[in-house]
Amino acid sequence: xxxxxxxxxxxxxxxxxxxxxxxxxxxxxxxxxxxxxxxxxxxxxxxxxxxxxxxxxxxxxxxxxxxxxxxxxxxxxxxxxxxxxxxxxxxxxxxxxxxxxxxxxxxxxxxxxxxxxxxxxxxxxxxxxxxxxxxxxxxxxxxxxxxxxxxxxxxx
Numbered sequence: 449x450x451x452x453x454x455x456x457x458x459x460x461x462x463x464x465x466x467x468x469x470x471x472x473x474x475x476x477x478x479x480x481x482x483x484x485x486x487x488x489x490x491x492x493x494x495x496x497x498x499x500x501x502x503x504x505x506x507x508x509x510x511x512x513x514x515x516x517x518x519x520x521x522x523x524x525x526x527x528x529x530x531x532x533x534x535x536x537x538x539x540x541x542x543x544x545x546x547x548x549x550x551x552x553x554x555x556x557x558x559x560x561x562x563x564x565x566x567x568x569x570x571x572x573x574x575x576x577x578x579x580x581x582x583x584x585x586x587x588x589x590x591x592x593x594x595x596x597x598x599x600x601x602x603x604x
Contacts, residue, residue: 477493487587488516489514490587491512491513492512494512496593499593499594500593501594502597503568503598504563504567506561506562508558509558510556510558514553514554515551515552515553518549519542520548521549522579524540524559524576525537526539526559526574528574529574530568530570545558567595569595571594575591
């Protein structure tokens with residue numbers, strides 16, 4: 449895609465995001481990607497700070513989970529969707545988001561990130577997969593959250 453086409457796509461996304469009515473939903477309880485699967489890691493809750501997330505400001509996601517068995521490591525795969533369109537993908541070593549090895553039982557994953565100031569406001573969905581060192585999927589959850597526009601004064 450050339451630069452001119454990319455500019456048009458971004459313009460359409462930004463303009464259309466301002467035309468779509470927003471809801472009062474800020475964040476939702478996580479839902480499993482496949483409700484039929486019994487994942488070895490159960491996600492209990494997600495805490496997003498701040499909630500709603502503010503464009504141009506740092507945001508922290510804390511995910512409380514329970515492991516059926518001890519884990520030595522693995523990776524997190526994260527896809528972010530804006531109105532159904534994937535807008536961001538990243539991957540992290542699991543041990544950079546929690547203490548490894550992970551003992552059987554409760555643990556917390558923490559991920560902080562500053563969003564660009566031009567991040568369009570609206571409803572987003574984050575799909576997070578946790579994969580062990582042998583490439584087995586340990587869990588897969590969808591997390592819905594809202595991003596609001598930050599103040600220009602805050603960004604100066």
